[in-house]
Amino acid sequence: MTGDFKADKIMFLIAAAVIVFVIAQSVFFIVKSWKRAKELGISESTLKSTVSSSALFTVAPAISILATVFVLANALGIVLPWIRLSVIGNLAYETTAAQTTLDYWGIALNKAVEDPQQFATITVAMTVGSIAPLILIPFLCKFLQKKVGFAMNKESEKDKAENDGDSSKKKTNLGDVISASAFIGIVSAFVAREINGRTVATTNRLDALGNSIVNADGTIEKVKNITGSAGVVSILVLICSMIFMTVLTIVCKKFKLSKLEPFIMPIAMFAAMGMAILFMNVLPESVSGLTWYEIGAEV
Amino acid sequence: MAKDKKYMSPREKDYFDKVHRWGITWTIGAILMLLSVPVLVCAKLGVLPDGAALKQVLPQLMTLYWLTAIAEVIAYVPMLGAGGTYLSFVTGNISNLKLPVGLNAMNSAKVKANTEEGEVIATIAIGVSAIVTTVIIAAGVVIFSLFVGPEVLQAPSIKPAFDYVLPALFGALAASYFEKYWKLVIVAVLVGVIVLIFSPAMGVGTLMFITIVAALAAGFGMYKLKWL
Known part of the structure; x- marks a missing residue:
C-alpha cells in the first residue's frame, strides 16, 4: 500500500461531510439567533455589521490555521489534518496526539506515515482524545452559564436598577467590573505571553x-x-x-x-x-x- | 440598544433553554460524526487500529485532553454564552479565534455576555467565523495543494504577518478595554508577565486562570477603593 491512501476519495468525502456539518450547524444557530435578535429589537444594521466585522476579523487567523494544516500534512497527508483542524482541532492537540501515537512505534512526526494500520490508529487516538470537551459540554454548559455567567450579570442588573434613578451619573457598577475583569484576565494571559x-x-x-x-x-x-x-x-x-x-x-x-x-x-x-x-x-x-x-x- | 429588564425573565429563560436543547442535539450529532471518521478510515483501509498501541497511548492522551477540556469549558462557557459555546467547541480554535471574535462583536454592539443580547450577537459572530474559517481552510487546501504549493504561505515577504497574528489580535483586543479599565489591564498583564518570568513556558490555559483571578481580585479591590 502506498501513501495514496491518505488522500483517498473516501477521505475527501469525509472532509466534505465534516464541512457540510460545520456549516449547517453554524447556519442553524445564526438563523435562530438572528430571529431572536429581531424580537429583542436589535437593529438590522448592528446584526449586519456583526457579520461583516466577524468575517473580516476571521480571515488572518484562519490563514494561520491553514498554514498549520500543511505542517501536519507531511506525516499524515493533507486530508486528515484538514478534517481535524476543521472540527475541534488545533495544532497543539493534533500534533501531540499524532506524536504520542507514533512514539509507540518509535517514528518521528517529520516522516510520512506509510502503514495503514498506524494511520488508522492515529486517527482513532486523535478523535478519542479531542472529543472530551464535546462530552463535557452537554453536562456543564447550562450549569456553568447559570451559576457563573448569570451571576455576573445579576450584579450588573442590580447595580443598573440602583443607578436608574440617576442615569446621568453613569457610575461604574460592580457587575460591569466583574464582567470586564474576566475578559481582561483572558486577554492579559495572551498579551503577557507576547511580552515574555x-x-x-x-x-x-x-x-x-x-x-x-x-x-x-x-x-x-x-x-x-x-x-x-x-x-x-x-x-x-x-x-x-x-x-x-x-x-x-x-x-x-x-x-x-x-x-x-x-x-x-x-x-x-x-x-x-x-x-x-x-x-x-x-x-x-x-x-x-x-x-x-x-x-x-x-x- | 436593548431595553433594561430584570435578570432572566421567563421568556429569556425559555430562549436559553431552547438554545441548550439545540446545542445538545448538535453536539451529539458532532460526536457521532467525529466517531465515524476513524470507523470509515478503518473500514476503507481494511485494518483495525493497533489495540496494544491504543491501550498505551489513550490513557496518556485522555488524561491530558480531559483535564485541559475541563479547564477550557470552565473558562470559556461564561464568556461565549450558550450558542457560542456549542458552536465553538465543535469547530475548535477557541482561544485564538472564536473567543476574540465573540468578544469583539459584543464590544462593538455594546452588549454583555450572558444577556440575551450578548448571547445572540456572540452566536452570530462565532457562527460567521466558523463558516469563514471552514471555507478558507477548504479553499486553501485545494488551492495550495493543487495549484500553488503550501510554501507560498512560508514566503519571507508574508510569513512575519502570520507569525505575529496573535500579538496583532490580542493587542487590539486589550486596547479596547484600555480606555475604561487601563489600571485593571496593567495589573493583569503585569501578573501574567511576572508569572512567566518564573515559568516562561506555562501554557496559556493555566496562565489564563491566574490572570483571570488576578483581574477579578484587582477589579473588586479597585471598585471598593473607587479607583474605577
Whole structure:
C-alpha cells in the first residue's frame, strides 16, 4: 500500500461531510439567533455589521490555521489534518496526539506515515482524545452559564436598577467590573505571553539518519526545544496594534464614523500584521531577531 | 440598544433553554460524526487500529485532553454564552479565534455576555467565523495543494504577518478595554508577565486562570477603593 491512501476519495468525502456539518450547524444557530435578535429589537444594521466585522476579523487567523494544516500534512497527508483542524482541532492537540501515537512505534512526526494500520490508529487516538470537551459540554454548559455567567450579570442588573434613578451619573457598577475583569484576565494571559513567554515542544531525539533513538529500557529518547519566544518584534507588534486600535477608536468617535466602528479591530489587526512584515524586513537582523529565549535551544 | 429588564425573565429563560436543547442535539450529532471518521478510515483501509498501541497511548492522551477540556469549558462557557459555546467547541480554535471574535462583536454592539443580547450577537459572530474559517481552510487546501504549493504561505515577504497574528489580535483586543479599565489591564498583564518570568513556558490555559483571578481580585479591590 502506498501513501495514496491518505488522500483517498473516501477521505475527501469525509472532509466534505465534516464541512457540510460545520456549516449547517453554524447556519442553524445564526438563523435562530438572528430571529431572536429581531424580537429583542436589535437593529438590522448592528446584526449586519456583526457579520461583516466577524468575517473580516476571521480571515488572518484562519490563514494561520491553514498554514498549520500543511505542517501536519507531511506525516499524515493533507486530508486528515484538514478534517481535524476543521472540527475541534488545533495544532497543539493534533500534533501531540499524532506524536504520542507514533512514539509507540518509535517514528518521528517529520516522516510520512506509510502503514495503514498506524494511520488508522492515529486517527482513532486523535478523535478519542479531542472529543472530551464535546462530552463535557452537554453536562456543564447550562450549569456553568447559570451559576457563573448569570451571576455576573445579576450584579450588573442590580447595580443598573440602583443607578436608574440617576442615569446621568453613569457610575461604574460592580457587575460591569466583574464582567470586564474576566475578559481582561483572558486577554492579559495572551498579551503577557507576547511580552515574555516562550513555547516549548517535546519531540523524539533523532539519530543522524532521522530515526528516533530508542533507549536501552525500550523508551523513546525525548528532547525539549524552544519553538517560539517573545522578543522585540512581538512586543512592537503588540504596541502597534494597541496604538492603531486606540487611534481608530478616537477617529471614529471624533468624526462620528459609526459604520466603521465594527471594523476597527480587524483593521488594527491587519495594520499590525503589516507592521510585522515591515519590522522583519527593515530592522537590522540583530534587532528583529532578538528574542528573550533562543529558538531551537534545548531546555 | 436593548431595553433594561430584570435578570432572566421567563421568556429569556425559555430562549436559553431552547438554545441548550439545540446545542445538545448538535453536539451529539458532532460526536457521532467525529466517531465515524476513524470507523470509515478503518473500514476503507481494511485494518483495525493497533489495540496494544491504543491501550498505551489513550490513557496518556485522555488524561491530558480531559483535564485541559475541563479547564477550557470552565473558562470559556461564561464568556461565549450558550450558542457560542456549542458552536465553538465543535469547530475548535477557541482561544485564538472564536473567543476574540465573540468578544469583539459584543464590544462593538455594546452588549454583555450572558444577556440575551450578548448571547445572540456572540452566536452570530462565532457562527460567521466558523463558516469563514471552514471555507478558507477548504479553499486553501485545494488551492495550495493543487495549484500553488503550501510554501507560498512560508514566503519571507508574508510569513512575519502570520507569525505575529496573535500579538496583532490580542493587542487590539486589550486596547479596547484600555480606555475604561487601563489600571485593571496593567495589573493583569503585569501578573501574567511576572508569572512567566518564573515559568516562561506555562501554557496559556493555566496562565489564563491566574490572570483571570488576578483581574477579578484587582477589579473588586479597585471598585471598593473607587479607583474605577
